Amino acid sequence: MPEKVLILHRFPKSQMVRIGQSYALLDAAGKNPGEAFSAEELRSVRVVLAAGGRKLGGDIMDMLPGLGAIICYGTGYDGVDLKAAAARNIAIGNSPGANASSVADMALALTLASVRRILVADGFIRDGSWAASKPSPLMRPQLGMGGRKVGIYGMGEIGRRIAARVAAFESEVGYFSRSRHDVPYLYLESLEALADWCSVLIIAVRAGPETHHIVNADILRRLGEDGHVVNIARGSVLDQGALVVALRDKTIAGAGLDVFAREPHAPDELTALPNVVLAPHVGGHTLEGHVAMQDCVLANLEAFFAGRPLPYAVSS
């Protein structure tokens, strides 16, 4: 009999194929497990597979009295109540760095799309403006990457990979993070100093109470009129309302977002703007990113059921 794994959140079927080959999956398909399964089934659950950004508190943990581990699919675990898990002796696993390269690629895709106005350019051709030689203020030559100082907020697995990519574009690279790292980039002493120094700010910091709305109207203003902000971390880090105002008033020139305050919703004020590039939280969603995340999930599950510590564990 294969061991049981409760799938707590909604995942595409294709992402569960490899895990289902070795385990019996109880798929709650995004529903409350108390509604999806009988009390007896819930008592037999020793491990859940979760989306780390979705809320997972003590209430859910208490429905699963045999729960020994929460395995997050992906890097993030900001939705998990770490204290509640620790109090119940529940281990937490994730996939650190598994999709970091794919997320870093998305950061550059959004940065280049924003700085080089790819959406405006494409629309300018498709609506016939180019053929008609129509003038377009948004198509005027802008500062490119070579003339830019690019600031990276956060220097973890993803921030590091973003920095390596940005450096290849002949941009100057600076960063701010809680501590200085052994990397060949300029360290700025605060987020304010980073925003003053750079004109492109890429957010790659871990979400949490201390970073909630830390990129606010003041930070955006410091980027300047030709400034761009890109967020591939979590929607909570960036004050989305302040961003809408900054883009509308042209306090900054553009933005690229893979994450939002309340996913899967992007407010109308944001989607009405021409100077923002939007992506539906797909930074890590490449074929190779999913294989790497599944490798971490499978290694964590195998270790858990063998009574060993999780190889990819979140230290709480």
Place this chain on the structure above:
Amino acid sequence: MPEKVLILHRFPKSQMVRIGQSYALLDAAGKNPGEAFSAEELRSVRVVLAAGGRKLGGDIMDMLPGLGAIICYGTGYDGVDLKAAAARNIAIGNSPGANASSVADMALALTLASVRRILVADGFIRDGSWAASKPSPLMRPQLGMGGRKVGIYGMGEIGRRIAARVAAFESEVGYFSRSRHDVPYLYLESLEALADWCSVLIIAVRAGPETHHIVNADILRRLGEDGHVVNIARGSVLDQGALVVALRDKTIAGAGLDVFAREPHAPDELTALPNVVLAPHVGGHTLEGHVAMQDCVLANLEAFFAGRPLPYAVSS
């Protein structure tokens, strides 16, 4: 009295400001100079400023009996009849490499936009599909950059810079060009071999009769179903009709184009496709790119009027 420079093609006024500070500009504004100026004015012209991709043959040269130099704004000079110029002892100048970094950035902007489906992603949010959890075949996870072999066709100033950028994305980099270069990338012996080897082909080769439509249906087919082609060189190198068919039949997955067969026109068959990213020949059009191109133009003009050889000369 400042020396006269005939502006042969249509340029935005902002691009001529610096040149106009040192020279008296006769602006034909894209019209035939024979219509725009009197015979006497034309006789006094010793140098023209031209867009290198626009046709400039012996007929125009013969209207300007005093012509000693054709200075191209930008890297390309494929529109200039080199033989006709040589027969009339007319020197040709360009701006080699001046905007190479900006063009290479655009190559990556289009590559990432195509591989990571940036237009589809943005549309998926703006039309409400994400909020409604609508399935979208185009949003399924694809192979990202890390799992890719990227082929670069042409290893000049631009190709070299594209290669350095692509390598930062953890992709394998290969190239084909007329001769092997001292670069740390895999050399393939033919364009066919390059297309067989890679799944992303970036065209960075100089245009000319020998490269006309060299990227044809056969080359595209060799890229495979998850293949992408990006063209930032000249429209003539890529068989645009074959590309439309390959994108429509899903022989390849996507494309990014900054150049077209007949600019400023992109045919309806192309603009109707969702799996192509279009830009109106703006690869080199950054502020820093224009400053660098103007630096070359000014250096060429200064040398010409001082009777010295052009510092940025095209060898014919």
